Each structure stands twice: as structure tokens, then as C-alpha cells.
Amino acid sequence: GQNIDQPTEMTATEGAIVQINCTYQTSGFNGLFWYQQHAGEAPTFLSYNVLDGLEEKGRFSSFLSRSKGYSYLLLKELQMKDSASYLCAVRAAPNSGYSTLTFGKGTMLLVSP
């Protein structure tokens, strides 16, 4: 089975930096995804890590440590529009069948002026 943990809520100020952590336990690992979801909307893809290290994409970066079962999403120069839920998802490498994503419960980020 798989277990994914991330904080329920975080708050930050416009212009600041925030780090959203995700820890996971899985019987097999084949990649970690971060999605952003604004209220009432569908999730949209932010980042993908399959090897250890940092992936940077504009104001957003994602880090992965497979040995620690740990990832974080780093958001820099926060803007009001970054207020959203951030979903961590793990893709397992199954012994048989096809790999699917397991999602964490999401971290609601509130950016204040």
C-alpha cells in the first residue's frame, strides 16, 4: 500500500517563499508529481521528479529524496493567485498491472497581502 502525508494548511505573505513538504511510503516508486488546484477547478500539473534532486521551473521548484521518502514544493515570490491547494501524488511501480497515481489530501495555501 501507499501512504502520503502533507500538511493540511499553510499561510504565507505575498512576496515571500514557502515550502510545502510531502512524505510518502510506497511499496514501489516510479515518480512524484505536484499538482495545483484552485477552488472549484481541476488540478493542473506543476512538476515531476523521478530522480533525486531539485527541479526548477520559474518560481516553482520541486525536490525529491527517494531514500528518505520525501519531497517538497518551493514557491518563491508568492503572489495572491498562488492561493490554492497543492497536491502531492506518487506513482507506484507495481509488481503486475499498470501504475497509477496515489494522491495526498492536499495542502491548502493561503497567501495574504
Place this chain on the structure above:
Amino acid sequence: NAGVTQTPKFRILKIGQSMTLQCAQDMNHNYMYWYRQDPGMGLKLIYYSVGAGITDKGEVPNGYNVSRSTTEDFPLRLELAAPSQTSVYFCASKGERQYFGPGTRLTVT
């Protein structure tokens, strides 16, 4: 490209009624998925398909059925609606990453 489309956007059902949630994608993806999202509970996989004619159960399949007769379409069927099926339903398809449809908000009363 329209991407992933879902209909309807909203629906209210009475207990025991049945309905089909429609999902279509125009990206020629083989993989398609149905999730439900309850408040504070994240996305739970209901069913998925790896190609036309092939479907498999996810984490929470009870009370639902699917079919995949074409690459484009992946409808989700609720046969006997129950209040526990009140949720937001998202369909997704996968190329390199999963692309989500806009969702269907279903209320069963």
C-alpha cells in the same frame, strides 16, 4: 484541442436513480482515469483504463461501472445512487502527465 471534457457540470440525483457521467479526450491518450474528490480527502481513484476494451478497478470502485469502447470516451455509470456518492468527479487522461477534465459536481439526496 479541447483536452479532456466532462458532462454534465452539475447534477442532483435522488437516492436509487442512475446516471452516466461522460468523459471524452481528443489527445489520443490510451490511459484514462476516474477520480472522486471529497472535501479534505484528496483524489481517490475509482476506475482506470489503459486502452479501448481494457478497464480495471481503482481504490474505490464499489457502486460504479465503466466501459471503454473507444480511445476517446470513458463514461462512468452510477446504477443506484447513494448519498455517499455525493462528490466531485474528475476524469483524467495521460500522456506524459495526467490532464484533468473540469469535473462534475454530483449531489445525491
